[in-house]
Amino acid sequence: MNQLSISLVQADLVWENKEANLEKLQGLIDDTSNTDLIILPEMFPTGFSMKPEALYEETGGEVLQWMQQVAKEKDAAICGSVIVRENANYFNRLYFVEPSGNVHKYDKRHLFTLAGEEKVYSAGNEHLLVNFRGWKIMPLVCYDLRFPIWCRNTEEADLQIFVANWPERRSEAWKALLKARAIENMCYLAGLNRVGADGNDVMHSGDSAVYDELGEKIGAPAPFKEEVVKITLDRNKMLESRKRFNFLNDRDSFTISK
Template identity: 55%
Template sequence: MENELKVALIQADLIWENPKANREQFTEKIKQISGSINLIILPEMFTSGFTMNAEMVAETMQGKTVSWMLDIAEEKNAAIVGSLVIKENKKYYNRLLFVEPSGQITVYNKRHAFTLVGEEKIYTEGAEKVIIDYKGWKICPLICYDLRFPVWARNTEDYDVLIYVANWPKPRISAWDTLLQARAIENMSYCVGVNRVGVDGVNSEYTGHSAVYDVLGNKISAFAENEQGFKIVTLEKRHVEAYRNKFKFLNDRDSFSID
């Protein structure tokens, strides 16, 4: 178990429906990260932007982007996480991949489809919450619209880090800020949100606001409005343990299950 987890958040303007160009731009950004890190976090649908044209950008689990993620993880000796459009068994998924340096891949399919734009008509919704054990840290990865549904993120597994990858637009960015902080507080975990910037192919505007909150809801890292680039933040296991042991809020959770 490692007492520290060094995480790199990458905030970028995604190139609309162009996986090759997006892989190239993220390769350049990742090359700029020097020193040892443990985890690299990219936005939701980082190869395309939040598109409903799934057939134009979909890849398989044997495709170029998965291969690229495996290469990056090995080269940087760090896990890399982000979501992209995956086609499997004639279905499309908004699928998060957590790729470790060992080559192990954990997948999470977005649970809550964004019905405002008809995501549920294109993408098959996921049914399983995923908890990843990485370097002794328990990590819960979720995607964008999942942020609005606290029951799904509810910390019954005693995870240490909650991650949201997103394409969260400017008109509702205050909700993004507020809910990231709330998820950290109520789950007594670090909460990391990585969003995009720029304007996409359907004229939705994004201003970023990628950030990290500690278990008390304090913002410990953030980007400037519309900033592109990366930030590195070190998460500390003793921070999680100290405040959970001091306050014991999670011991008072209501008991119920999700169907």
């Protein structure tokens, strides 16, 4: 399909309270309709917590089952990251769940050392590229945004997604980097951030947005506001821009050490 409708769920997460967050998010999602993809924040069941031992779920746990139910009911894919324990390790794991129940996963590559994330979580080392409804979609997580080599569009994704808990005090960096990644990768880019204060009194302004392949902002929720915004993307328009400018053809070759 040429067009893809995505819904940005910019939510004020309840600190370390899975039940409250799923109830809140269910209410926000219930008001969405005719969408192809629902995007939730980083660690949407808990907020960005460094207490995985108390908040984790096993693979195939309650939150993933909830995502599968939502995807089926809405006939839409849904993605966001969750604290997961696997083989005695904890991961900040993004799930991308299709309406069929099929699950794709991406473990956050760049752990946020300023908050000590690397002390309690294990890093992933594999990209994820999902083919969904004719679109090639690459999901990434928060701090990954600062690392252009890891985000480089070597597989010519049509859409990159960044889910985040990005603090308001560094919101200018968030906005600048989202736009930069869209421009350099010649693809649509959706950045979905939370709003509100977390349990450490860190404020989040949201500043979620969708950019096109030329870096133009084409839709966004209001800063500091909990709301859902739906934006429709046009794949043919994006591909025509790529063909006209050919910037991706001039990329440098490189190998990432994993």
